[in-house]
Amino acid sequence: MDGSVLMASLGSPPGTLQTALAGAEPYSDAEVMLRVKAGDEGAFDYLVQKYRRPLVSFMYRMARNSAVAEDLAQEVFLRVYRSRQTYEASAKFTTWLYRIATNLAVNHARDTRKERPEVTVSLDEPDEETGTTMDVRDASMTVEESMVRRERLAAIRSKVEALPERQRLAVIMHKYQQMDYRQISEVLKLSESATKSLLFRAYESLREQLKEFV
Amino acid sequence: MVMKCEEIRDMMPDLASGMAKVTPEIRGHLAGCSACSGKLEEFRQTMALLDEWQAPEPSPYFDVRLRARLREEIAKPAGGWMGWLRRPVLATALTVLMAIGVGMVFHDGDGIYRHDNVVADNDVSSQAEPGTAVGDLSALDKNHDLYSDFELLDDLQVQQNVSANP
Numbered sequence: 001m002d003g004s005v006l007m008a009s010l011g012s013p014p015g016t017l018q019t020a021l022a023g024a025e026p027y028s029d030a031e032v033m034l035r036v037k038a039g040d041e042g043a044f045d046y047l048v049q050k051y052r053r054p055l056v057s058f059m060y061r062m063a064r065n066s067a068v069a070e071d072l073a074q075e076v077f078l079r080v081y082r083s084r085q086t087y088e089a090s091a092k093f094t095t096w097l098y099r100i101a102t103n104l105a106v107n108h109a110r111d112t113r114k115e116r117p118e119v120t121v122s123l124d125e126p127d128e129e130t131g132t133t134m135d136v137r138d139a140s141m142t143v144e145e146s147m148v149r150r151e152r153l154a155a156i157r158s159k160v161e162a163l164p165e166r167q168r169l170a171v172i173m174h175k176y177q178q179m180d181y182r183q184i185s186e187v188l189k190l191s192e193s194a195t196k197s198l199l200f201r202a203y204e205s206l207r208e209q210l211k212e213f214v
Numbered sequence: 215m216v217m218k219c220e221e222i223r224d225m226m227p228d229l230a231s232g233m234a235k236v237t238p239e240i241r242g243h244l245a246g247c248s249a250c251s252g253k254l255e256e257f258r259q260t261m262a263l264l265d266e267w268q269a270p271e272p273s274p275y276f277d278v279r280l281r282a283r284l285r286e287e288i289a290k291p292a293g294g295w296m297g298w299l300r301r302p303v304l305a306t307a308l309t310v311l312m313a314i315g316v317g318m319v320f321h322d323g324d325g326i327y328r329h330d331n332v333v334a335d336n337d338v339s340s341q342a343e344p345g346t347a348v349g350d351l352s353a354l355d356k357n358h359d360l361y362s363d364f365e366l367l368d369d370l371q372v373q374q375n376v377s378a379n380p
Binding site for chain 1: 223224225226227228230231233256257259260261263264266267269270271272273276277279280283284287
């Protein structure tokens with residue numbers, strides 16, 4: 001989507017932030033958020049465009065469903081928007097953003113624990129990522145290769161999902177969001193050394209459980 | 215500087231995922247420690263396996279839906295004076311207070327029912343039509359105090375007359 005569409009829909013003059021960003025000094029996300037607080041809807045759109053992909057990806061790995069992931073990611077942005085008046089730039093913006101996302105994802109996982117089916121491999125159901133069934137497989141793959149790949153993928157998903165909650169969050173933030181130890185420790189409200197230890201145990205557990213697929 | 219296995223272990227997730235560079239100190243430790251170098255290799259293979267789990271891109275409708283939800287958010291009126299009721303903690307506190315209040319009324323027997331009956335009786339008498347038996351009786355009841363006062367005044371007048379004419 002063109003950023004100006006959202007800005008126009010929200011009734012603010014387009015290009016305010018982009019004009020400002022064209023200057024010499026780049027804005028930090030916290031500064032952009034302070035502009036949102038001051039009523040600059042274009043600044044909010046900038047944050048949406050910057051973080052929608054990482055947030056959808058984070059939520060997808062937490063919720064394992066792309067429609068739910070999008071709903072949850074949108075809810076994160078709505079909460080950011082609702083909290084704009086009380087926002088204080090004391091913490092890093094991404095830490096604040098991922099705290100909101102983490103709370104939402106954890107609550108959703110707890111609320112839907114009983115509804116969620118086990119990760120299975122099916123020949124009939126389409127792969128959620130590719131949208132294809134085994135019938136419409138990658139031409140370069142044999143049926144066996146495709147089946148093995150999906151089995152491996154199901155194992156990865158289920159083993160990550162089976163990790164204790166904080167280990168799972170730490171792995172997703174570290175491995176898939178490329179967040180460093182300090183950021184993860186801030187989001188999870190742990191010490192940096194506790195986060196290192198948490199991540200080591202999580203990867204050690206995954207290594208052990210996934211070794212047959214390596 | 216010589217590094218310890220614990221230090222390498224702490225850095226292993228970052229080293230295996232390529233988020234940390236292998237410094238000469240780390241390389242030196244790995245060269246002399248088969249346990250750490252073996253573990254690091256296994257971690258790298260696990261990381262490569264985890265790479266296979268790709269997340270989908272946001273759908274083309276993501277922005278449209280978000281825009282619609284934002285519009286709803288902006289159009290939504292402020293909570294108003296009853297808005298605080300939407301907060302679960304305050305709503306729960308109100309419920310508890312109401313429960314305590316109801317409990318106090320029912321305490322020591324049939325409190326609320328007795329009160330209701332008195333009110334009900336009054337209501338019946340006040341709503342009765344004049345001229346009917348119930349209406350006349352209730353009018354007599356209401357005027358009882360007034361008639362008593364008249365009788366008292368009559369008695370006082372009689373006494374004054376007696377003292378004026380011995």
